[in-house]
Amino acid sequence: MALLEAKGMGVDFGGLRALSEFNIEIEPSELVGLIGPNGAGKTTCFNLLTGVFAPTEGDVIFDGKSIAGKKSYHINNLGIARTFQNIRLFKGLSVVENVKTAFHARMKYNLLSGILRLPSYWREETEIHNSALELLSVFDMADLADANAANLPYGKQRQLEIARALATNPKLLLLDEPAAGMNPSETQLLMDTIRLIREKFNIAILLIEHDMKLVMGICQRMVVLDYGMIIAAGTPDEIKNNPRVVEAYLGE
């Protein structure tokens, strides 16, 4: 059974149809690319899948449950994590605190144990502190743990955002243009990290990317959006030779 299945998902913003008839199936630990020109509806698609907006039509099934219209935090707790196109870190906090914050839903001690600092508090806090450092070391950031998140270089901020998303223990990770603003060598590094994440954490990834060449290299399947509609879907090779895709990208 597919991990995620969107069936005819669409949204209407006061008469403006931002996305319609969106269908997708993602298998566990599959890496799928979502591409399309600017304004094609890629981020809108992410916002619908993660509950930022509720879809006005269609349904989304994740792990056997309908998640259409559920709240963001709830969807995250069920196992979908995401990053944002315009990085949204907790800028006033340190790198490790950013990650620890995302462990929230996995921790169990209650309000009283926290205030009275009962043994469960110390145990779980120690656990997540270590897990957070471990997670940061995957991104070679363990030595930056106490740095302020806002002071990180751009590439590291994007990586921290991915680390934070992974801290919520997702089954599906949505990455919104993770390579935006990166230079070619940073981009290459990032693509290696994405591959690594998929192997190490064994999770499915849906990747929005603007640069088609880049996604081709690592995705098994791709979906192409234009004007809020899917215009093509298939393997990278099929997409490359699809005349509608070429037209959407190059114009007439």
Add this chain to the structure above:
Amino acid sequence: MCLQVLPPRTSIMELFIAQLINGLSAGSIYALVALGYTMVYGIVKLINFAHGDVIMVGSYIIYFLARYAGVPFLLAVFLAMVGCAILGVLMEKVAYKPLRNATRLSALITAIGVSLFLQNAFMVAFRPDPRPFPSLGVEGSVTLFGDVTVSWLAIITISVSALMMLLLHLFVKKTKMGKAMRAVSEDSGAASLMGVNVNNTIAVTFAIGSALAAVGSALYASTFPLVEPFMGLQMGLTAFVAAVLGGIGIIPGAMLGGLLLGVIESLTRAYVSTLWSDAVVFGILILVLLIKPSGLLGKTVREKV
């Protein structure tokens, strides 16, 4: 506000109409002041807490000019409009402009600071004692039909407010500056790229809002002829509620909200109790925010993610 003396032996219906007109008169002042809140919010997304205190400053200007300098009332009002407009621009340049890119929390705290500053600067300078506001020189009332009488003051208040709102409407719709204001409130970045001078436009918005508040202060203080440093607080809050009720950032919304609130308040005072009018005004605010946070005429805006 505006509990005018009613002649005896009026019927229930006539009393109701009289209260309605009182409410419209108070409401039209609220509307004038609400316009200032709404225009500023529309353009810089800031609740200008100090706007209510501009009314206080306007009243003091009229008071001093008319009382001590012997300036005719109408000229004093005009000078108060100029004075308040300058104050509005100054406020923006000194306190708000440095914070244009700061968090909303910082901007809001600054606005509270400006409000406190004006109130207490006037208290220190002129002592907290209330001073009698000079009379407009119109007294008496006219009988409309039956026993329904309306004071001249209410008629003047309603007509002056209506005139001001009409002028504002024409200004925003017809002039180049009005177009610039609408453009900046839509998207200040894009407006700037299209050659609109955003700083000037914001300054003009503050100036117009404050000048309208000065007209409001003349009408308000004529109805309640006392001038004191904290008089703007309650008036400002009520006008703000009016702006939210109509839909903050929307000019016709402020007018509608002001009139509605004035009528509701007047009827509460007449038929429930004067002690409850604050609770009713703010209760309405909470109800509106619960049911339709964007206000009666508002559209829902989504945050960009």
Add this chain to the structure above:
Amino acid sequence: MKPNFKMYFINAGLLLVVFAVISVLLQLRVFNPFHEHLIILVCINIILAVSLNLSAGFLGQLVLGHAAFMSVGAYAAAIFANAIGATGTPGLLAALVVGGLAAAVSGIIIGVPALRLRGDYIAIITLAFVFIVQSLMLNLNNILNVSEGSFLYPLASLLNATGGAQGMTVSRLTTFEAAFFVMVITVAVLVCLVRSRHGRAMIAIREDEIAAEASGISTVYYKILGFTISAFFAGVAGGLFAHQVFFIEPLDFDFVFSIELLVIVVLGGMGSFTGAIIAAIVLTLLPEFLREFQLWRMLVYAVLLIAMMIFRPKGLMGSYEFSVQNILKKFRGGRA
């Protein structure tokens, strides 16, 4: 991570020293009853400042109605104490719990609608709440003007006997000891709360609501939780206040007082406990010792508010905490 008992002992020891010194000075009459009154007011204002800091500094929601929660707590505690004829410190503590709970309930009632909305509206709704509470208190006697058969009659007659809500007489039960320890407990609870996973969730909301929600945190739940806890302690402070000044009226808890509390938090540092505590001490004592300052006080506050926001928006302390641990660290010159 494990409990650092040494630090706990040092902190507890320091607090006991402060407590002992003040007690001795009171015993020896070096501090007169007026000084004692001031010290109790300082304790009350510290409770108000740190609890407001939870909602304004850590949760990042501009609350202009902290005085209203205090008002609800003061009246609830006072009515309860009058009703059961509370005496002594146990009576006071019971009244404080009642005051805190009443304020917390009002916090939920006002928070549930307000916190669903965008930031600036919270400021306005809580401000409106100040006026609504005032209106309610001024009208309480009218509302409760019931005949003998009504189930509200006992409450109404109690109100009448104690002067009514417009000016209620309360027995004086607050002592320096009670105020000091309630203050210490409040600060300890809030510090521990902020440093738990629940506190982290609240801080995440301040930093970025959408990212917090996307990280699995229910922003609505934690906003309401933080807001309610903040209101609870404001209510406790209200109870202490009522039993200290022994006559309360609705205008004790007005909008201006709310703003003064906000000034304390803004000056001390949004998100710093020690900042809020120091600011609370200084701003409570300063006007008392500089009488001439009274007239200028609010004007100075206003200028400070504006200047702080322009030049140092995070407050004097920012989120820095002044603690024994941090000082020791500095002396050793190393990292922890």
